[in-house]
Amino acid sequence: KSLVYETPVYDPEQLLAKILAASDVVRETPGIFERVRQSFVGRCNACIECGGRHFENLL
Structure with a gap:
């Protein structure tokens, strides 16, 4: 987008x-x-670690 x-x-x-x-x-x-x-892999791992709950604070 920034290039265009x-x-x-x-x-x-x-x-x-x-x-x-x-x-x-x-x-x-x-x-x-x-x-x-x-x-993406980091976000998937954080999601798994917190059992699918809110994980944004773990990133």
Whole structure:
């Protein structure tokens, strides 16, 4: 989102071009989803530890 909207978008064609360019950046960045995966695993473990109850305070 920040890559697409770092400058104003004025028409649908420009928006499409920016989305395609941003998708290339994401695709070419190695390990971009590693932090997401690690965070997800941590959240799953916290949920399991508290028996499915509220666990945000454990993160």
